Amino acid sequence: MEEGLQQFKADFFKALAHPLRIRILELLVDGQKSVNEIQSCLEKEGSAVSQQLSVLRTKNIVFGMKEGKKVYYSLSDPMIIELLDVAKKIFNNHLVNTISRLEEMTVSENNDEII
Incomplete structure (x- = not known):
């Protein structure tokens, strides 16, 4: 059981171990943002932001909600x-x-x- 918790923590911190991911999380502290808003605030290309959002989403650190053609991201916890x-x-x-x-x-x- 303890080993499973340690592995979870290691995987969780690996998911945070990128400056762009941290910047995305800091943006989401103020509330949900669309992918376009995140890209605009960070002044980064869509592919870079999408790739980092995917890592965060896979580890359940953020979640996305689709509204029409836009996807809005929020912190999961x-x-x-x-x-x-x-x-x-x-x-x-x-x-x-x-x-x-x-x-x-x-x-x-x-x-x-x-x-």
Whole structure:
């Protein structure tokens, strides 16, 4: 059972492991969008967007609803919004830590020059 859950998580994160897919999800945080709206916002070709939507749809991260000739995509689970927010916070923490380390190195190098 545990191994199945780990495989699910690995597959889920693999599906998120592309910058364009993340950008698509970030757009969908504000609500459903048509394929044309997504393409326009991202300024990407239709084939690139369609390919990434297909990966997200296959892993049930987004779902599409057809209305006439248009397909509208939405997040399949609102918790994806929280996941993106947590990822942003982790990124910010890493950035703050990196800046702090650089500042410490700079102070240390300046102190060495004074001696």
